[in-house]
Amino acid sequence: MNTKTLTEFQAVYENQSIHKAARQLFITPQGLGKNIRQLEEELHTQLFERTKQGVLPTASGRLLYKKSADILRQLRQVDHEIQQLKFQDSRLRIGCAYGVFNMLPMQKLLDFIQNHPKIAVEYYEYSNEEIRRQILDARLDYGIIVGRSDERDFLEKKLAACPVVVLVYEGHPLYDAGEVPIARLEGEKLLSMNEAFWICQEMIRRCREAGFEPEIIAKSVDGIVLQKLCSQKIGLAIVPEVVVGELNMTNLRAIPLKERFFWEIYGICCHDAKAYMSVRLFDEAL
Known part of the structure; x- marks a missing residue:
């Protein structure tokens, strides 16, 4: 059994047709049928019942399909590890x-x-x-x-770390605060990096731990975009402190969270x- 044959078996199982699977795999139905028969011989069991409407999996076929994703993953991992070595x-x-x-x-x-x-x-x-x-x-x-x-x-191995801060615009009630409790962000319109960034997922998790769902109204991959939205008084931005030095902080303040958490690189x-x-x-x- 190899990855090619197992992938062909999956296609036949999912299409319940040798001809449809062959078109999907860009091979001939005759060649695909031969490969499936060889797989059955290797496993000493019948995987499909052939009917006029197509092929139907036997109990053995259903079992192999259930296990096939893990088997393929392991075979591919072995190949990747050999190449890595x-x-x-x-x-x-x-x-x-x-x-x-x-x-x-x-x-x-x-x-x-x-x-x-x-x-x-x-x-x-x-x-x-x-x-x-x-x-x-x-x-x-x-x-x-x-x-x-x-x-x-x-x-x-820890490579670097910096605290996460809240950008607050002038005129907001939190503008003069020395620190911001996470609970105080309930009901606030928030700006955040998008879901691909750890900081977004971690902030959502911490807000839920504090008992509320954060109201994140805008997300971006760019700290400058978050700074501009905050300066327009659209919301408060959650950013790593390291980006603050690159931003125009006119009429903005970067205030630490009371419950300190750090943007750590490993x-x-x-x-x-x-x-x-x-x-x-x-x-x-x-």
Whole structure:
């Protein structure tokens, strides 16, 4: 059994037709039928009942389909891990969570690329969740994420941290406050980074812990956009303090939250990958 045959089996199961599945897979019905028969012979069981209306899965076919997604994932993971092992000293695939370069200097990555010309560096921007998934599947070698990871399979290293603050416009009742309790944000119109950013998800979680659903009326990937909306008195903006220095703060104040929480950047990799030269060198460079 291989990934190709199992994928073909899934297509036949989902279409309940050899001909429809063959069109979907861009192969001939005869070739697909032969592959399914070979799979049945390999497993010593009948997977489909052939009828005039198409094919219907047997109990064995239903069982295999139920297990097939996990089997395919594991087979692909083995292939990815073999490729990762093969290129462990000459390739480095890095996943960067949205917004991490607001705090972590991009120059560190560029310096690493320049200082290690024999390592082919690829870097991509993903959500925290996608980075963790791709590292576990061995499609990424190293991740730079926001917030700690709960995965026991990861080694992690804190790279940077800064507090989260509230941008408040002049004239708002909170403008002169020394700090803002999260409970005080109930009923306030809020501006936030979008769902791809950890800070949005964490703020929603903390508001719910305080007993209310936050009224987030606008989201953006850009801190400058949030600053402009706040300066127009559309709402209060939730941002990491590190971006404040880049913003026009005329008639605005950045006020810390009473319940301090921090925008923390972590480097993560799997335990086995830490032994790879490219991963070890990059981790040390950070």
